[in-house]
Amino acid sequence: MIGYLKGCLVVLQRSTSPRSQLTLDVNGVGYDLQMPTRLAQHLPQIGEIVQIFTHLHVREDQWTLFGFHSAAERDLFRQLIGVSGIGPQMGLALLDTFSLQDLVQAIVGSNTKLLAKTPGVGAKTAERISLELRSKLAEWRDNAGLTTAPLPGPASEVQAEVEMTLLALGYSIKEVMDGLNAVGQNSALSKTANVDDWIREAIAWLSQDV
Numbered sequence: 172m173i174g175y176l177k178g179c180l181v182v183l184q185r186s187t188s189p190r191s192q193l194t195l196d197v198n199g200v201g202y203d204l205q206m207p208t209r210l211a212q213h214l215p216q217i218g219e220i221v222q223i224f225t226h227l228h229v230r231e232d233q234w235t236l237f238g239f240h241s242a243a244e245r246d247l248f249r250q251l252i253g254v255s256g257i258g259p260q261m262g263l264a265l266l267d268t269f270s271l272q273d274l275v276q277a278i279v280g281s282n283t284k285l286l287a288k289t290p291g292v293g294a295k296t297a298e299r300i301s302l303e304l305r306s307k308l309a310e311w312r313d314n315a316g317l318t319t320a321p322l323p324g325p326a327s328e329v330q331a332e333v334e335m336t337l338l339a340l341g342y343s344i345k346e347v348m349d350g351l352n353a354v355g356q357n358s359a360l361s362k363t364a365n366v367d368d369w370i371r372e373a374i375a376w377l378s379q380d381v
Contacts, residue, residue, distance in 0.1 A: 173236070176202055177222040185211055189267035189290065190260065193238065195223065204238035205259075207267035213240065228252075228259050235259065244271055250311070254303045256296060264289050265300075273348045279309045282331050288344055333369045342377060350377045 178197035185191045191211035195202045204223060215221055223238040224245040237259060239245040244266060251262040265274060268289045277285050278301050286297035330351075337347045350373040354360060360372055 172227050173225050175222055175224045175242075176204075176236075176238075178202070178220065180214060180217055180219055180221050183211065183214060183217060189264040193223075195221070202236060204236045205263065206238040207263050209267045210238075210240050210244070237263070239266075241271075246311075247271060247275065247308075250304055250307065251300070254300055256299065261289075261291055261296075264291050268344055270345070270348070273344075275308050275312050279305050279312065280330065281305060282334070284331055285334050285338075285344070288338060329364050329366050329369065332366050333373070336366070336370055337373055337377075340374070346377055347373070350374075 176195050176197050178195040180193060181196045181201065182194035183191070184193070186208055189208055190205050191208045193204050193206060193211065193214065195204065204225065206223070224240070224242050226237045226239075226245055226248055228235045228237060237245075237248065239248060248259075248262050248266060251257050251265055252259055265286075268274075269277065276282075281301045283294065283297040283301050286292060286300060287294050289297075292300075333351065334347050337350070338344065342350070351369070354369070354372040354376050357372065360368060363369075
């Protein structure tokens, strides 16, 4: 119904929760939107013009607009809330926790332990998301051209173990994903399925900025 809005950003209430709120002035009409906090952090300053892709969620007692930087993020949100038991707030939480590519990769790769690190997403819910969406998202990702080649990282048989070990050591999901993608550029490491090697190299890379 409303594909996107382009207007002046007049209100932005960033939050530490997965959801932030903003108001756009579009030709004199103020539209209130909810947006994943991770995405809201990259909005321009108050008073500047911004284009937000939108999804209108309709309930009997409430109409809510959700905002996203790209049509791909908006479309993935729609895929998520189409899963049984996944509401808009959980969809926002998933998009707040993961980047677009990392979330799609986790679902397509059935990495349910990683998905369950999202606030409010338990093990059974993560399994349901992967079960219902992994085939759809694999096809959608290819059609959307989101990746032209597999992201660098450990082989699928060890990826979950490497990620969970790093998370247990206190690294955030973003740090883990960035670290594995970075060290995966090492051609020698990319050919090994040794969990300890991946963990050691990832920690070394992540420690560079400490």
